[in-house]
Amino acid sequence: MASWDWQLYCTDMVTEEIAPKCFGAPGYETYLDAMIRGWGWTMFVSIAGLLVALVAGSLIGVLRTVPNRKLAMFGESWTELFRNIPLIVQLFVWYHVIPRLFPVLDLPPSVLVVIAIGLFTSSRIAEQVKAGILTLPKGQRYAGQALGLTLPQTYRHVLLPMAFRIVIPPLTSESMNIVKNSAVAFAVSIPDLAQFSLQASEQSSFVQIFLPVTILYFVSAYAINRVAKVIEWYVRVPGILGAK
């Protein structure tokens, strides 16, 4: 096994010369620069995708529990559509097929990737939000309406505050999945961590590139886990649902 060469990370990827600074030296792009740029793309795709997923997923999850059958059906179809097709296939559909069918939708690749990952995950989040709402006793819904609240108000003030607290753990896990799933972005030419690792390992040591990349993925997903734990702790209500 080759010895660990720390200078590799300070080496310019283009000329293979050592740069004056490891990070951000003008006129150079070191392995470290490129890795951080790749990591930035990974985080952009993950976080933007997560936002899309949370908004769309919550909306669809709520729709699936409303009394209106047409809206509920729409929610069901959405969920089944997006969760029964592999992510990589959906990505290709968004990237290659939809812009050809609808030339108006010829968005930049990064936006298409965010939509693909966001909507894929939205179906999973919708499922969890629905489960969260259905877990609540029926009486809560009736109580809300007996108080004279409209349906949206019942959701806003009675059902959703409880349902979201219940589903925080599976949502956490979904948020971590998005970081890992973001690696598919590489397949449509987003210069993310996965692409960096493949290109850089071609030019240089396999172990020295893949080890830090693996750790970066781990750290990114774990950071999201920790943030979610803080949220979970912050929103808990004494006396109910696992709160001590």
Add this chain to the structure above:
Amino acid sequence: MKKALLVLALGAALAGVAQADTLKKIKDTGSVTMGVRESSGALSYTLGDGKYVGYHVEICQRVLADVQKQLGLAKLDIKYLPVTSQNRVPLVQNGTVDIECGSTTNNLTRQKDVAFAVTTYVEEVRIAVKADSGITSIAQLNGKTVATTTGTTSVQLLRKHERANGVDFKEVLGKDHADSFLLLESGRADAFVMDGQILAGNIAKSRNPAGFKIVGEVLSVEPIAIMIRKDDPAFKKAVDDSIKGLMKSGEAAKLYDKWFTQPIPPTNTKVGLPATAATKEAWANPNDKPVEEYAKK
């Protein structure tokens, strides 16, 4: 955390252990594993159904026939294993693949990990564009988007060129050659920079071959060679001697002709890329010089 690192390091160290005596391994097991590519133009590609063909695949088959003769084996079982740009070096290093017959550039970085047989093909890196784009040289790529394939030396080459000449283009990386060509075809990229034969092959296979052109200057010249394990002089000699024999008898030129200028399966289209002067030179004077020595000239 420390323990996890230790396990990873141990795995990596184990992967580095390889049998150095390939001839003995072949003799003992009566089988050999040939690394091949799914789509490396006419050098090495699949017909589906576990069949692999191409110029380098056929050269390797001739080489292995010679090895079989040398070892006096009645039967030699050739196993084909598809490899990728990313895993070919580690697979040769750890002994999974005995002889890699794809499209690997012989360079100094790789020579630290593996050995190369004498160069059988000299590649020229070129630019493919849409025929109606009006682009004829790399200088015209200013402000354009240029595609190339992740995990290839062309990426580095393109970046070097960009920096040296002050041409400012956007670079987008396809995950494989088919993907990069799709970027060009669908208009997401204005040019595709890659090995000439890969460009020629992709254009020949495309729906509208007349719609694309290979233009501009040669960006670099790269010796492509068959890859074998390091520190195994006996096996290297066997492979080199066999290939040199093919070159001397003119057989190598015939094989080249068969794969690069004649119609080839599965679609019976021609790559249409006659041997370049550099390739002919490599046949006339067999050598295993890395790309760095070619660049000096």
